[in-house]
Amino acid sequence: MLAGIDYFIVIAYIVGMLLLGLYFKKFVNSSEDYFLGGKSLPFWAIGMSIVVSDIGALDFVGVSGQAYRYGVSVGNFDWVGSVPAMLLAAFIFIPYFWKGGMYTIPEYLGRRYNKSVRTIASATWILFFALDLGVLFWASAVLLNVLMGWPIWISILSTAGVVGLYTYFGGITAVIMTDVVQMIIMFIGGFALVFLGLHAVGGWDNMVEKIATMGPEYQSHFDIIQPSDTSSPFPWTGILFGLTFVMANAYMIGNQSIVQRCLTAKNEWHAKASMIFGSALKMFIPILVLFPGLMAVVVHPDLADGDQALPMMIKSILPPGLVGLMFAAFFAGLMSSVDSLLNSTATLFTKDIYEPFIKKGASDKHYLKVGQITTLALLVFGVATSPISSDFPGIYVAIQTFMSYFQGPLFAILLLGIFWKRTTQWGGLSALVIGIAFAVFLNVFKEQFFHIEDPFLYISWWSFLVAFIINITVSLLTKKHSEERLKGLVFSSKIVMKTKTV
Amino acid sequence: MNKIEITNKLKTAKINQALGVFIALFGLIVIFAMIFTETFVQQMTDLVAGLILLGIGGGMIWKSKLTQIKLNAQERFE
Numbered sequence: 001m002l003a004g005i006d007y008f009i010v011i012a013y014i015v016g017m018l019l020l021g022l023y024f025k026k027f028v029n030s031s032e033d034y035f036l037g038g039k040s041l042p043f044w045a046i047g048m049s050i051v052v053s054d055i056g057a058l059d060f061v062g063v064s065g066q067a068y069r070y071g072v073s074v075g076n077f078d079w080v081g082s083v084p085a086m087l088l089a090a091f092i093f094i095p096y097f098w099k100g101g102m103y104t105i106p107e108y109l110g111r112r113y114n115k116s117v118r119t120i121a122s123a124t125w126i127l128f129f130a131l132d133l134g135v136l137f138w139a140s141a142v143l144l145n146v147l148m149g150w151p152i153w154i155s156i157l158s159t160a161g162v163v164g165l166y167t168y169f170g171g172i173t174a175v176i177m178t179d180v181v182q183m184i185i186m187f188i189g190g191f192a193l194v195f196l197g198l199h200a201v202g203g204w205d206n207m208v209e210k211i212a213t214m215g216p217e218y219q220s221h222f223d224i225i226q227p228s229d230t231s232s233p234f235p236w237t238g239i240l241f242g243l244t245f246v247m248a249n250a251y252m253i254g255n256q257s258i259v260q261r262c263l264t265a266k267n268e269w270h271a272k273a274s275m276i277f278g279s280a281l282k283m284f285i286p287i288l289v290l291f292p293g294l295m296a297v298v299v300h301p302d303l304a305d306g307d308q309a310l311p312m313m314i315k316s317i318l319p320p321g322l323v324g325l326m327f328a329a330f331f332a333g334l335m336s337s338v339d340s341l342l343n344s345t346a347t348l349f350t351k352d353i354y355e356p357f358i359k360k361g362a363s364d365k366h367y368l369k370v371g372q373i374t375t376l377a378l379l380v381f382g383v384a385t386s387p388i389s390s391d392f393p394g395i396y397v398a399i400q401t402f403m404s405y406f407q408g409p410l411f412a413i414l415l416l417g418i419f420w421k422r423t424t425q426w427g428g429l430s431a432l433v434i435g436i437a438f439a440v441f442l443n444v445f446k447e448q449f450f451h452i453e454d455p456f457l458y459i460s461w462w463s464f465l466v467a468f469i470i471n472i473t474v475s476l477l478t479k480k481h482s483e484e485r486l487k488g489l490v491f492s493s494k495i496v497m498k499t500k501t502v
Numbered sequence: 503m504n505k506i507e508i509t510n511k512l513k514t515a516k517i518n519q520a521l522g523v524f525i526a527l528f529g530l531i532v533i534f535a536m537i538f539t540e541t542f543v544q545q546m547t548d549l550v551a552g553l554i555l556l557g558i559g560g561g562m563i564w565k566s567k568l569t570q571i572k573l574n575a576q577e578r579f580e
Contacts, residue, residue, distance in 0.1 A: 004538065005531075005534075005535045005538050006535075008531070009528075009531055009532075009535070012527075012528075012531065013528070016524050016527070016528075020520060020521070020524055023520055024517070027513055027517075038510070038513075040510040040513060040514070041514070042514060173517070177517050177520075177521060180521055181521055181524055181525060184525060184555070184558055185525075185528065185555075188551050188554055188555060189551075192547050192551050195547065196543070196544075196547060199543060266510065319535075319538075319539045319540070319541075319544030319545075319547060319548055320535055320538035320539055320544075320548075321531075321532050321534075321535020321536065321538060321539070321548045321551075321552075322532070322535070322544075322547060322548060322551060324535070325528075325532055325551065
């Protein structure tokens with residue numbers, strides 16, 4: 001358990017984050033400031049924010065836990081599972097979204113297909129983000145419980161209080177700028193843990209040798225590519241088709257919390273550069289998250305739950321000061337993931353549900369208030385649903401399971417929407433609905449179809465393929481859109497700049 | 503540079519200054535934590551981590567101060 005200086009560092013960090021977040025309140029005067037940071041943020045801040053909100057709780061606890069259980073193959077999520085998709089997003093998709101003056105990805109889908117597609121896509125993201133919040137709160141509780149000895153509910157409520165306040169007042173500017181601090185601290189804390197961890201296990205070679213002699217289940221711990229018949233959730237077929245082709249692209253191109261950051265950029269160059277800068281930082285993540293999990297196999301070989309690997313490593317390896325720093329870094333990651341989800345969900349609800357369906361044409365101040373109230377409501381929902389995630393064996397896998405239901409179909413309609421002029425509103429709508437239904441079906445009957453522990457990568461691939469085929473088939477059978485309607489929405493068309501009145 | 507651009511740059515500079523103060527303070531605390539360490543390796547790890555944080559924070563404060571002075575002068579001139 002933490003004591004003395006480490007306790008002080010963590011408390012100082014939490015209070016500091018709160019004050020810093022509240023300071024950004026003075027930059028919020030309109031709904032554009034709240035949801036898009038006034039379109040004035042620089043690429044380096046956005047790039048850091050993309051990375052830190054992506055690696056938050058999921059990678060630090062979840063991936064370390066997966067590395068402890070299954071070895072280095074989980075590192076694919078941050079290399080082939082991120083970098084190519086981020087570059088594709090930077091050069092092809094982000095310029096369209098940014099120039100189109102959009103607030104949300106479903107807004108693009110609404111313009112490209114129809115209002116129903118926009119609403120379904122938005123509602124599914126809202127549902128996913130809301131469930132995700134509970135998982136993140138639970139992750140924070142597990143960590144606080146191990147390191148600080150705080151009861152679960154106290155941990156959840158303190159995280160919710162701090163993040164909720166600064167997100168409520170500061171909007172996306174507070175979210176992105178606190179992410180910058182969080183990323184710097186995470187990187188420094190993470191590298192210190194890797195350095196001291198390697199020192200503790202006697203170096204890399206010694207660690208590999210020790211793990212190899214621990215039994216047959218550790219034989220493939222250092223194989224980045226796992227055979228297709230592996231019992232782990234990461235066979236190469238799933239990594240290539242499910243992760244690289246579908247989930248990575250769906251996440252980096254179609255995920256509101258990621259793309260919304262790029263839309264806050266001061267100009268198109270900064271929007272593109274933020275993704276490229278983020279992809280460069282992303283390449284360091286496996287070093288920070290995998291190594292502690294691997295080293296824990298040597299230092300703590302008998303852990304019942306892999307998700308305990310990282311907290312135990314922090315406790316046993318780091319010196320006073322850095323234990324607090326690392327814990328603050330981890331807490332930072334959790335806060336970052338939570339604040340992103342809060343702000344993105346508030347944006348989705350306000351722009352895609354409230355504005356078109358509940359109150360059209362209200363004042364800007366009204367929508368700003370709605371965004372803030374939605375943030376508070378989500379916070380309460382996240383706290384209330386957090387115990388659900390304790391029923392799942394691994395936090396990270398739980399998130400992927402939720403996502404795999406609709407990542408594939410959403411990416412299929414986004415991809416065809418941009419690259420194929422012939423795709424129609426009915427093609428998009430049927431692909432989305434049938435694709436999601438198919439993913440749920442596969443998940444319910446997964447024992448009959450797949451032999452691996454958790455086939456979320458395969459589910460995302462097959463649901464993508466089904467949605468893709470349905471979209472093409474239905475589009476060919478229905479009336480195509482006029483050239484005028486597609487202007488600025490499909491690849492190679494000139495994008496009409498949305499004029500902004502100042 | 504027009505007035506909107508100047509306002510946006512001033513906003514970024516003020517934000518960076520606040521971030522810099524926060525990061526630098528954290529650096530100082532980590533350096534202070536050296537007195538609680540037991541081994542030389544631990545001591546050096548705290549020192550290096552603290553100095554990096556202090557350097558980044560100090561750099562951000564210095565750069566944002568410089569930008570603010572420059573932009574304020576430009577704003578008065580225009």
